[in-house]
Amino acid sequence: MKIPEPTIERLPVYYQCLYRLKENNVVIVSSEEISSRVGVKASQFRKDLSYFGEFGIQGLGYPVTHLMERIASIMQFDTEHKVAICGAGHLGYALARFPGFAKWGFKISHVFDKDPAIIGKKIGDVVVEDINLLPYDLKVPMGILTVPASVAKETASLLIKSEVNAILNFTGVKLDIPESVVVRNVDISHELAVLNFHLMGKPQ
Amino acid sequence: MKIPEPTIERLPVYYQCLYRLKENNVVIVSSEEISSRVGVKASQFRKDLSYFGEFGIQGLGYPVTHLMERIASIMQFDTEHKVAICGAGHLGYALARFPGFAKWGFKISHVFDKDPAIIGKKIGDVVVEDINLLPYDLKVPMGILTVPASVAKETASLLIKSEVNAILNFTGVKLDIPESVVVRNVDISHELAVLNFHLMGKPQ
Structure with missing residues (x-):
C-alpha cells in the first residue's frame, strides 16, 4: 500500500x-x-x-x-542513522552542532569541506574532512548538502558515488540524480513565502 | 474560498x-x-x-x-517584505547572508542577538542590534527565530510585542502565540526522518 x-x-x-x-x-x-x-x-x-x-x-x-x-x-527513530554533511559553512556548522538530532536517531558522523582553514578542525566531536577525499564508500546512508549553489551538483554526485542514498538538499539547486537516490529539498525562501501568504488578508 | x-x-x-x-x-x-x-x-x-x-x-x-x-x-514576490532575524548564531548568520531571498521579495532588515561580542558588527549590510532593545514597533511583518530553545518562547513574545505578525520558527519549541500571529515551524529532524523513511525498502 x-x-x-x-x-x-x-x-x-x-x-x-x-x-x-x-x-x-x-x-x-x-x-x-x-x-x-x-x-x-x-x-x-x-x-x-x-x-x-x-x-x-x-x-x-x-x-x-x-x-x-x-x-x-x-x-526507525529507535535505530542510529549516520549522516554526512557536505559544506561546513555557517549552515553546515549549525546543523553539525544541532543538539536535537539524537532524539530522532540521527548522528552526524562526517563533515566535509574544501577550506584548508577548517579541514582537521573539530565541530562537536566530528573532525572536518577534506571533501577531495570523496568519493569513497562512506557507509553512511544520508547526506546533507550545504555547499554553495555553484558546486551543488558536483558535490551531490560525489555523495552518490560514495554510496549515499538520500540527500537533504539546502542548496536551492535542482539536482539531477538517479532514481535510486532519494532527495528532499529544503528551501527557506519557500517557507517564508507560505508564511507571507498567510499574513495577507490579516489585519496589520 | x-x-x-x-x-x-x-x-x-x-x-x-x-x-x-x-x-x-x-x-x-x-x-x-x-x-x-x-x-x-x-x-x-x-x-x-x-x-x-x-x-x-x-x-x-x-x-x-x-x-x-x-x-x-x-x-507577493513582487513586493519587498522585511524580515527580522532573532539569534545570530550560525544558523541565523547563514540566513542573514542567504543570497536567495531577494528573488522572492524578502529583505533581512534587522538581526538581533544578545551577545555583546557581535552586537554592532555587520552581517552583510545589516548591523546586529541588541535584542534587549526589543520590544519596539519594528515595522517588519515577519521574524525568523533562530535563538536557542531555552529562550524561544520569550523571544517569540518579544517579536510579537514588536508588531511582528508571522514567525518562522527554527527552535523546535512549540510556541504559544495569539491567533492573530502566523507561525511556521521548520524542523530539520523531520526532514531527515521523512528522507530516511523513503530509504527503507530501497536496496542498500
Missing part, C-alpha cells in the same frame, strides 16, 4: 507531540487532543495512523508511550 | 520551476512538463492553479513569463 507523502510528513509531528505529552506525564491522549495540539483534523490523524495498524483503545484514546514507540519503530 | 495548505506550499515550487524555464528561454510549457520537473501530477498542478483563475492556453500550454508574474503577484 502506498502511504501518502503528507501522512509520512505528519508522523514526526505526531511523534514530537507525543514526546511532549510524555514529558508532561500524560498517559492516555485522545485524537481530539492531539488534533488541537498539532493543527491536524482528528479524523486525519486517525486516518494517518490507520495505514500502520490499530493503535487506539475504543472509548479511551491512545496510550502515549505505546503510540510513540510504534511511530519510532515505523520511522 | 479556502485554499488548501498543500496548494499554497506548491506555488513557490512552481514559481521556482518557471524561473528556471525562463532562464533557459522557454516561452511555453505544458502542465506535463512542469509535472515531471517538480514531481507533482499534472492534474494536481492544474487544480492548484484553478484556485486563482485561468492561466493556460487551450492546446498550447502555459506562457512561462505570464504564469510566473501571476504567481509572483498572488504570493
Whole structure:
C-alpha cells in the first residue's frame, strides 16, 4: 500500500507531540487532543495512523508511550542513522552542532569541506574532512548538502558515488540524480513565502 | 474560498520551476512538463492553479513569463517584505547572508542577538542590534527565530510585542502565540526522518 507523502510528513509531528505529552506525564491522549495540539483534523490523524495498524483503545484514546514507540519503530527513530554533511559553512556548522538530532536517531558522523582553514578542525566531536577525499564508500546512508549553489551538483554526485542514498538538499539547486537516490529539498525562501501568504488578508 | 495548505506550499515550487524555464528561454510549457520537473501530477498542478483563475492556453500550454508574474503577484514576490532575524548564531548568520531571498521579495532588515561580542558588527549590510532593545514597533511583518530553545518562547513574545505578525520558527519549541500571529515551524529532524523513511525498502 502506498502511504501518502503528507501522512509520512505528519508522523514526526505526531511523534514530537507525543514526546511532549510524555514529558508532561500524560498517559492516555485522545485524537481530539492531539488534533488541537498539532493543527491536524482528528479524523486525519486517525486516518494517518490507520495505514500502520490499530493503535487506539475504543472509548479511551491512545496510550502515549505505546503510540510513540510504534511511530519510532515505523520511522526507525529507535535505530542510529549516520549522516554526512557536505559544506561546513555557517549552515553546515549549525546543523553539525544541532543538539536535537539524537532524539530522532540521527548522528552526524562526517563533515566535509574544501577550506584548508577548517579541514582537521573539530565541530562537536566530528573532525572536518577534506571533501577531495570523496568519493569513497562512506557507509553512511544520508547526506546533507550545504555547499554553495555553484558546486551543488558536483558535490551531490560525489555523495552518490560514495554510496549515499538520500540527500537533504539546502542548496536551492535542482539536482539531477538517479532514481535510486532519494532527495528532499529544503528551501527557506519557500517557507517564508507560505508564511507571507498567510499574513495577507490579516489585519496589520 | 479556502485554499488548501498543500496548494499554497506548491506555488513557490512552481514559481521556482518557471524561473528556471525562463532562464533557459522557454516561452511555453505544458502542465506535463512542469509535472515531471517538480514531481507533482499534472492534474494536481492544474487544480492548484484553478484556485486563482485561468492561466493556460487551450492546446498550447502555459506562457512561462505570464504564469510566473501571476504567481509572483498572488504570493507577493513582487513586493519587498522585511524580515527580522532573532539569534545570530550560525544558523541565523547563514540566513542573514542567504543570497536567495531577494528573488522572492524578502529583505533581512534587522538581526538581533544578545551577545555583546557581535552586537554592532555587520552581517552583510545589516548591523546586529541588541535584542534587549526589543520590544519596539519594528515595522517588519515577519521574524525568523533562530535563538536557542531555552529562550524561544520569550523571544517569540518579544517579536510579537514588536508588531511582528508571522514567525518562522527554527527552535523546535512549540510556541504559544495569539491567533492573530502566523507561525511556521521548520524542523530539520523531520526532514531527515521523512528522507530516511523513503530509504527503507530501497536496496542498500
